[in-house]
Each structure stands twice: as structure tokens, then as C-alpha cells.
Amino acid sequence: MAPTMYIVYLRFNGEIIYGQHGAEYQGPQMKFIRVHHGISFVELEMKIFNALQLNNQSHRITVTYRCPQEVISPHINYMTLLITDDDSVNRMFDILDATPELKSIELYISVEDCVGEGVEPLTKDYGDGLETEDCVDEDVQQMTVDDTARFTQPSTVGGCTPQLHEILTSMEDCGPSTRHEYVPLGVNLLHGVDDMMMVEFTADDKEENTDYDNDAYFDDDDDDNDDDDDDEVDEVDDVVWNAKQKAIANIYGDWGESYQLLPKFMKALIDSNPSTKVKWETYWSADVGSAIFESVFWAFGPSIQGFVHCRPVISIDATHLYGKYEGKLMIAMTTDANNGIYPLAFAVMEKESKDTWHWFLRCLKKHVTKDRELCIISDRHRGILSTVMWKKLQPLNAYHRFCLRHLTSNFNQRFHDKRLKNMIMRAGQHNQLRKFNATMDSIRHYNKDAVTILDNETNVEKWALAKDDGLRYGVMTTNLFECFNGVLKGAHNLPITAMVEFIYFKLVHYFNDRRIKTQAQLTSGQEFSTHALEIFEKWSEKASLHRVIEFNRDEGTFQIQTQPSLTSMNKGNHRHVVKLANRTCSYGKWQAYKIPCSHAIAACASQHINVYQYIDPFYSLTEMLACYQLHFQPMKDAPY
Template sequence: MDSHFFYVYYDGETYYHELHGLSYQGSNQKQKCVKVKRGIGLMNLQRRILNAMGLDHSRHNISIVYRAPQRVVDTQVFYNSLQLSGATEVKMMWEVVEQMVARGFIGSDLYVTVEPIVVEAGEGSQHAVLDGTVDEHIDSIPLQYYQGWAENTGDGDDFEELLDTMGEHEDVDHIEDVVVEENRDTCPGPDPTPEWFTKNTWDNMFDPSPVMQAEVASWTPGEQPMKGMVFATKLAVRHALTWYAVRENFSYKTEHSDSERLMVSCEDDSCPWSIRAICCKGDNVWKIAKCKGPHTCDKIQNAHDGRMIDSAFLAYVLERYIREDPAYKIKNLRHVALADLKHEVSHYKVWDAKQKAVAAIYGDFKESYAELPCFLAGLKDACPGTKYKLLVDDHYERGTCTFKAIFWAFRPCIVGFKHCRPVISIDATHLYGKYKGKLMIAMAIDANNKIYPLAFAVVESESTETWGWFLACIRRYVTGRSKLCVISDRHPGIQAVFRDTNRDFLQTPMTEHRYCLRHVCSNVNSRWNNETLKNLVWRAASATQERKFNATFGLIENVNRDAHKYLEDVPKEKWALAFDEGFRYGAMTTNVSECFNGVLKGARSLPITAMVKYTWFKLNTYFDDRRNKSIAQLKSGKRWCNYAFDIFMRNKAKAEHHRVTRLSAQQQSYQVDTPHNPGTAGHGDHTYGVNLLQRTCTCQKWKLYKIPCSHVIAVCIQFRHDAEQYIDECYSMNALFRSYAPVFPALKDRLSWPDPKETRKVIPNPRLIREKGRPVSTRIRNEMDEGGKRPRTTPWKEGGRKVQCGLCDQEGHNRRTCPKRNEASVKMVDVELRGSAHRIKKCACDLLSIGGNLVDDDDSWDLMGNYLRLKSTFLYCDFNRMISSAPRDQKKPLTELANKLFCSIETLINLYIFALVVYTPTSLDVFTLAVNGFY
């Protein structure tokens, strides 16, 4: 009999999806895969599922819902629910499975709800079966957050632990359950039921023993762990201990930890608090066997520095935030940790926790490279027409290869691009993950002048080789359109690629290369740092007529001859609109690529396979949104997109004031004169020639933007032509809808993915591992950004200093782990206290130097504000930080020393306010004495 795969989902809830019917969701949902023989009964199926989930069938019961296909429309399947409550429903399920297997399905979904079996002693029972239950939510922290714990030796076993850890006897044979189907035709029936079988004999029964409760309790976050509490794993025990320590603000240490027991105690040796948990092998659970206490030690004073929180626990707390947005900044996560845990956690600890959470959610960075070929093969199988190209280098280890580059473009983008303008913008941006690299992006522009994602690539760096390969993949896999315009910055690698005459596909007339105007202006400003010069370059490049360009270009020569010569060496058609011949369609910058870089900001910190998945789902959402909007606009009767129609209407308003003279009716040639307009730069009063047959106007706007200019519209108005017919079809609502009409299909289950072409294991290049240091997570803004000024930014930082101790100035550890912490802390705290005191004294002396003008001089109030800010900073920052870093036995004297300093501060404040309000020589003398005697 053939086998069948069941994908078991649990720890979530069912819901009905609009397109797919019955579905499953939940932030903590889990999945298991179970392989069974077709036709298996309900009881055996339940046992197989419980075994896969690691649960004891004598302690747990499960209810199963089969996700039954109801109808198939094209590639969409609508599912309904089938509750497996007996043999009839199971038989129906297998009949449906047989039909779906014939259609190509190899697996089915089961949604499982776990119910613990609880048998309590009561008045109506002869025997009390005492059994414990373990709540499912106790499973807490996933295993991947913890890499291991220190193994130490500890005390011997107690008799109670010995009983709990003993499993079943090794000499006893275990007999598997056998399900025998009943045959009513061949088996003789039983005798009639005797009357005493059903006679009431229980009314007077009672249990002479006292009612007993099972010594098993569930744990809730923040609750104090107590004897008898049961946990699913040792990690769950640690999770509970950390939650309790966080709430009570104390630290504990591990005395012993192995596969059978865990012993922890208070960090203060004089405190009797300790907990011992053991593994009950027979039940496969962990139970707290001993709990001594309570705490007799002092709490960690006012410090809430999160010293009891490790990165693994913090990763569990922050997981839901990182799952929502992997681009969550570390400083924001620190605020989240402070709000949730009431502890201020260090930057590095949050960073480390984020890396663990990302690995737990999206997979390990290194293993993600190995998964990439399989995912790409499954992606192409689910969406035929999707293109990808994986480049690898041979590796010395047999059966492996080193990742070099990956290119991918989805079929909906490729098909829809045929209805967009033949203009693409290319750009590259940094990756933020464990491995360095560059993400290359090719973006198009849709009919409404919005971004249209086209293709992506991940390479090691920007170079002539990588840019040439990326553009070759676009030409081969994405578009073969002639007269394609490529807009980019002036990166040396890009320029070298387009200068290479051996690359025929990048030469005229197949491809036209244009520069981004923003980068041209930025280059000029970086060389000569002249705001006027930069604005003149922008004005010259944006001019649509050669006459206007020459006039502005002459002004550039007057301002700076070197800049004028620099621009003369750059071919004008690459940066000036007046010489473009209409290839740009009016697009002057690579803003569309840079905008989408911001959209992918979070994805750039993910493992590589997760990043490809992110682009798939992000583009699916984007296409679905644009498709729905375009359909609504088409139904409303719109013919043209808002972008083109708004330009058309503005030109139509100006056309009302033009004068039109027909030169030839046969050739449809006209002369258009504009009125005098002192409000414009050229003051109006110009003459233009329009030819409707050749679709030209001497202002060139029609040719450059493919939208009728005001002169063409004036001719159409006077001679009753439909001016809208001259708008290019690329701006129509029909083109917009067709560009987003292709649909992203649903991905298949990973068990259905075909074998990839690259059978070797792909590994990352070890040379690309990011060095220590914090890289910039935001594009470096320059003078071309809004605001006009270059803000202060941190350069890209790939390297950084090693961790250096703040106590002994040695590298390799910090002040919390410093071996000289105890002997240096008192000296360090005293020095810093005196430093803060001297800073306050200096500010007070500045106040004193104001003299008799305390009340009327505004500067005195500013100094007073600075003084109060220093005092506030000292109170809430220096004090908590320095006192918390001192040894426990020295906290009290240091606190007393700080309190004396606070009294001095308060005295200075009161005296200063008195001197301000009631200025007398006596008050000033008192204030002077207080300052001189301060500390």
C-alpha cells in the first residue's frame, strides 16, 4: 500500500481565507511532517501524530481536522474542513486523498488541537489516578536561541530525584499496540448482558481516603518558580527562571547543568535561595524537585541594567517585533526591551539578540546559501517563466561550491514590462547581513510614472565584470526591446561596460545610456562646492530647447571655467535633455531605484534565500494593489493615467492664449505664437512650428515627453482635432492594467520542489564575512537631498576596534567581565564622582562671575539651565551606572558618598535661586563660600 505525507499544524488556530478557504495561522504555530500508509485508522493516525509531536498518548489527546479540497479553479484550490471524529470521516478523507493524488498532490494538511488528559480523584471513585498535566505554552524559548550551557559538577542525587529520574525497567518488554478490525460476520456475538451488569450498586460508594491533588502546576511569565512545577524542556526551566529574575531584579548563577538536572542559586553566596530541576525520563518532562528560599539578599539597588538577561532570552522577547519588521533599529529595540522588561539592555546584547532572532525566523546565514538553489528551482517550478542565473566557483572541498552571484527576475515583472516605457534605472546598494555584498536593482516606470520592479542581483562588489553580467542577464532574460534607455550614475564600472564595443547589446541603436542628473550635479558640487553653479547645471540639463541650454551653459562658463570645461568633456546627450532625442521619456534621475532601495532596507539584512523570498512576496503585494486600483479606474471610465493627463490639462490651459496660423493643410503644418508673459524666464512672445503628421514641435516637449505640448493642443483646439489621440499609448489606463495583470502564483510545498541544476552544496565566500563594527544602515545623504545641505553622517564602517575594558583598558573583555573589577571599581567610581562634582563646580563659578547682573542678564538664565541639566544628568545617569558597577559589599558606602554630594548640589541650587531673586552682597558672599567649599 502506498504512503502519504501529512503536514501537521498545531499551536495555532484555523480561519477562512477569502481565496483558499480553510487556513491556519498563529504567531507560535508549529509544523510536523508525518508519513503514514494510506488507509490507516484514526487511532493509529493519532498515535503517529503524538509521537511526531513528542507527546505521550497516555497524557494527551488530540482532535484532528482534515483540510479537504472542495474545488479547483485554474491553479487556485479552495479548502473546507472535515473533523476526523470516527471511522466514517477517516474513510471519507482517504477517498478524497486518492482523488487528489491522481491530480498530482503528494501531501495533505491536518490541523491538530492538543488536549491534556486529566484524571482527578473525587467522591465517586474507588481509585484515584494522580497524573500531571503540562500546559502547551510552557515550551517557551525555541531551541535555536541557545547554543549550549556550561556543564559543571554538583551535589549527589537525592532519593526523591532518583525516583523521578528512573525510567521503565530495562528487563520489561514493551508490547506495541495492535489495532484489530472487528469482523461481525465471522465472530460469534456475546451472551445477553446479565442484569447485575447494569444494576445500581454505586449510590453508597465513597472514598475513605482524603482527596489529593496532583503536585503539578503550570507556570506563567513572571511567576515565582515553585516545587512541583513541570516544564517541557530544560530551556523552558531557564526561561521561567529568567522571567522571575527580571521581575524581581536579581541575578542567579548556574551551579550544575547537564542532561538530567539543573541547579541554580542566587548570585549572592549568603542568600539561601536555590532551585533544583530534574528530568523525569519516564514522562520526558522537567520538574522542579527542590526550591529553597526565600531571597534574603538585597535587590540590585536601583539599577535595572538587565544583567540577568542573556541574548537568547532577549531574542525570544523581541522575536515578534523583528518578525513584523526585520529592519527594526537597535535603538528602537532597546526601547522595546525597556518597556517590556523594565530593564535597560546594552546595545551589543540587543544586537546579538536580533541576530539570533533573525536566524530563528529566517534561517541561518550560512545555511541559507545551501538552500538557495532548491528554493530557486521550486520558485521557477511554481511560476514558469521566472528567470534566474546562479554563478558559483569551484571549491576545494568535494561536493561544495562557493557562491559568486545570483540574478533573478519574476515572470509577472517580465511580462508586464512590455507595457511600460522602454526606460530602466539601475542602481546598487549595500547588504547589511553577516556577509558583505551588493544588491543590484533594475527598475522601470509604469504608465502612471510609478516604480516598476524589474530584476535583482546579488554580487560581491560593483565592478565592470558584475555590471556587465547584470546588464547581459537583463537583455537575455528580461527584455529584448530595441532602443532601450538605461539611466544610471557615473560609476566607473558602468561607464566601462557601455564603452566596451564588444558588447553589441549595449550599443546604439539597441541601447541608449544616460546619466542621472542628480549625480551629475552632485559631482559638480563636490568638486567646486558652489551652490549657484550646481543650480545652473540642473537648469541647463533640464532645458528642452538647445537655445535655452546654450544660454544657461554660457552662464556656467562665466561662473567657473573649469566646471564648464568639465561638462564639455561629457557627451551632452548623456546628461542634457535638449540633446536626448526622446529616449528618456522625461526621466532625468535614478530616483525610482533609490526609492525601492528604501523599500528593501529590511530585506538587505536578511539571509540570502529569505531576501529572495521577501522580494517575491513584496512584489506580489505591490502588483495586487496596483492591479486592483487600475481595474477600479478602468471601470470608472478613465482613459489616461493621472500623471500624463495632469500634464495634458496644464498644457491645455496654456494653449488658450496661443495664436495659431495654418501653413499647409495637406502637410498639417502650423505656426504657433505665444503671448508676451513677463512672469516667465523668457518673457514669452516666442514662435514655434508644429507638424501633426510628423508629430513634432520645435519646443521639443512633445518629442521628449510623448505628451502633446501646449502648442500642439492649441492647433487641435482651433482646427477641432482630438488632442488626446496624440498622447503616447504607454500612458493609457489599458497599459497600466496590462503591466500589472500577471499574477504571482502560490508557491508549492518544499517537498514538491524539483531537484536544482546545481547539485553541489553552495557555501558563502568566507572572505565576505563582515568584520566587527557597525555599518551605516541608511543611504548617505548629500547636498542633492532635501534641505540642500549635507547632514552629518557616519562613513561606511567595515572594521572597528575590539572590545576594550573601561576599567583596565585591556582588549578582549568589558568592565562587567573584567578580572580586576572589584579592586578597580571603588577607585573608578570615586574618580568619576569627583569629575562630575568639578564639572558642577565650574558651572557654579561661571554663575558667580556674572556678579551683580544676575537678575537682568539673560545669559545667567542660560547658565542656570546648563547647571540644572548637569545636575539632572548626574543624578539619573552617572549615579545609577557607577553604583551598579561596584561590588555588592561596597554599594552602601558609595551610596552614602553620593548622597552627601546630592546635598551639596541641592544647597547650591537653593543658594543660587536665592541670589537671583533677592540679590544682596550677603547672599552673594554666602553663594561664593558655598562654591569655594564645594566637594
């Protein structure tokens, strides 16, 4: 006989509070897993790591059971019980068996980074804040590449062998932050390829933007002024750093030569993949007697052509480059139908500024997004804010939204108040206007100054899901970018040409992997992505409990009555209005995520209407396959 399966609700990204009936969890995010009686603590822990998409090497979790203490009908009083070993897991099931009023287990999960020396922490918000009522959040999927896979095409860049990329992953980023030199691109290297490579000198652009404060930030500090170590530590760091650079150069080629190889590599890339776009910025130096590299933008052809089949939401961000020549790697990305990351464009430049963000977004519009209407999610770097508002970029057709994690982190830095941070996070994640207003009232009573700053420095539609009008598809953070940054860890330690090639081969494998898996799902008869179906099926479970009142079947207007909650006096027993013709529900979730909510599902079920027609087409596997349909082409041997 198969073991009995239990539903376990995982509550996270909030805090434990004690109310009228004991322990409760304040926070809007929840997932669920199914476990069997007799599961070990290690197995339970791994299921939680997988459900929250955490790496057990870089994160530590604490598991707290919301344990029933006494049943006083119709209420249950709760206490907390730490789950630390097999005995406490067994005790949890014994309590559940002894409490027939309960049908499931509720666990509170707290997460800590356990970042070791030389490993960069990746911040994760566990999704995009679906309401707790529906027990599911916007799953964030990492761009995963099989660790055992090896690139089959030999490298042609300075002896770079891509199968050695693991070496870079294990190397610590220990370089001093001030090592930078100008890198000349010899005139002879650029001569004859300037038209094809679109080399551009932009002195005029800089003159008309002389009001830019290149190093100004709005709130997101990028403080490179580390505390001075003593001379002995500096000397040791220099030795380690120099040794690392020599090791990388031995494997991937000389740092300076890599910049001079880059134009030839890009030409070979375009020759083999003609739809790929590359744009350069250089300036002439009379002192050096050649063109000086300033920045390069590139977007791979398969990504450009597949983008039209992705949701019109992109994230933009930047990460540090390390090595002899430092700088910034800018990335624009979106998500596919399965919420997997989908890289769009890259750029390398000296630093983030108004000038560089302006140039990057202008290239992005011209070569990738074109005239498509978009929602752009980012932090509040002043360069991004200025560029989005710049009148010459208005045809960008973009609605700008803020990353909620960056916003709340800024408030935490300003007020040093984690509770305030979590309250703002909850307000931003609510899709229902009523709940948003109630949370804002709580914040106003808790810290009036914080609300004043929110009102004065931000537009509410830029950070609050309830005010978003469905533009961001429920995506609240740029954490997907950080997942991509995590997969590429090691790339930003490489000489520039080796780094571009590294990214190229990563995407070759990624596109092939996604194409094969999606085709297999379509062949099996699956119509929508697993990500969308998991959300839909969870909401369908709740739909069966709703009561539907028909008002106008021809127009698809229904009133939905939800059941009272058995565990909380403040949940359930609400009325919502569904209008199928408008694809709206007064609850707000359908508009936010473009997947029918439980109320819309109930309305369709009552009239035997095919509810799947109301799932946004961008969640279909047909669109997902089209994202990855175009193949990367192998590069010919280039005359390096």
C-alpha cells in the first residue's frame, strides 16, 4: 500500500507573531509540498530547498512547525516547535494524527546565507508575492546547465578551453578595486570592419548630456570604498590577486591581447550568426595613437528573434567585472513561458552612469525590443531613471517599474528596521487593493516618515502590484537576473573575449536543452508550461469551494462567494465580481498574473466554459518552443 501523503504549507519571507490564538506567520508568500509519513529530516529539508529553489551549499534554513497546543472549538491555539531531526519530524506527524481537525502541516521557514570566503551571495526573494490565500508564488527558475556537460566545440581564443570554466567558479574574487588601465584597440585591428561592426564615436551625444552626474545614485549605493586593511594584508592580497591573474591568463590568454582580439571574435560571431547585433563605442587617443575601447553591446540573434514570444517584461541590471581591467557587465533579460530566465543583451563598459545606461538602453531598443511595448524592471539607479525619462527615448514604449527587493532594502538601510522592510514588502506584493490599503495604514501608524518618503520619492504604481495594472505579470524583483548572474559566476573573472565566448557556449547549451524539453512536453500533449499549470491547478483546488451566482451569462458576469476560513476570522467569506469578457476579477490576481484566479475558474466551471482559453498565450508551450526555435550556429576558426 502506498504511504499516506500529507500537504505541507511552507511559509517564508515574513515573521512569526503571536496573536489571539498563539503563533501566526505574518507574510504573504507560501508554497506547498507533499510528503509521506515517515519522511526523514534530511529528506524533508531537501524538499524544502527544492521548493524554495535554494542551494543547500549557500543557504541555511530553520524549520519551525506551527504546532496545535489546544483545540477550543471552533478555534485552535498554536505554539511553535523547532524541527531539527528525525524525532521532531515524527513528533510532528504524531501531533497531526492526534488532531483530526487539521488536514495539513504548516511550517515556517527562515533562510540565512552561509556564504563562504570568496563566494558572492545571491539574494533571493523566493518569487513574486502571490497572496497567501492561494499557497503558491511566482516560481523563479535558474538557468541551469548540466554540470557534467562539456562544450564540444574547441575554443579559438587565446588557448581558452571552455571545459575548464569550472576553474573560474572556484576562484575567489579577491582583486583590489582600483586596478584599471585604458585598453587601446589598434587602428589596424578596426580598419576595414568598422561598417560591419558599427563602430561609433559619440562625442555629440556626450555634449548634449553634459548635465549628467555620472556617479550619482538615487538610493542604491555602490560603495567601493572598503575599509583600509593593514599593509601586511594588502601585500598578501596583491600576491594572491596577481597569482590568480597569471593563472587565468595562462588558460584563457593575455588580458590586454584579449581586448585586441575582441573585434575579430565578434566578426567571426556575426559571420556565423548573421542576426547577432554588435555595437561599439571607442574614442581616438592622440597620446596612444589608436582607438581606445570604451564599451561594447551585443545581443545574440536567437535571443533577439525569440524575444517576441516572451512576456513583454524585461529586467535590467549590472554586475562587476574582475581582473586586470575592471568594469561592469550590463544584462537585459526576460522570462520564458516556464518562468525560466531568457537572456536578451549584454554590454561591457567602465562603470554605471547616466551616459552608459542611456547608451545601453538605446542599443537595446534599436536592436532587440524595437517598437514593442514593454515593462522594464530595475533598481533605482539614477542613470536608469534619467534615461527612462529622457524625451529622446520616449519611443522606447516602456513602463518603468521598480524592483521591490531593492526598494525595501533601501528602506532597511535608511531606517535599520527589518519589520518596516517586511511591511513594505507585503504592501508591494498584495494584488488586492483592499489589502494594500490596509497594510499601508499599518505602515503609516508604525512609521509615518517612511510613508512620507514612499509618497515623495516613488510613484506607487512603480512598486505596488495592486496599482500596476497588470503590466509586470506579477514579477516583482530582478532576482531572475541574479540567478543568471549566479550561473555565469566565473565569467566575470575572464579576459573580455574569453568571457563573451563563455557566455556564447552557455547559451548554445541552454537553448538546445530548453528546445528538446519543450518539444517533448508538446509531443506528450501538454499545452501550457509547467509553471503556469502548477499555479492554475493550485487555484483550481480553491475554486471548488466557491459559490457562484450568475448575473449575466452573455457578458460573463458572476459574483463569487468564498468560504469562511476555519483558522482565521479575518480570512475568507468575501464576495468578488468576475467579468469573463474583460478578463477581470475584483480580487485583482487574474489581471496581475494573466492566469485565471480561483474565482474565474469557479465561474467558468459553473457554466461549463473552457477556462484554459483565458490563460495568457505567453504561457503556452507553443510560444515557449518558438523562443528557442532558432539555433545558434557554430563559429568557424577565426584568424586570431
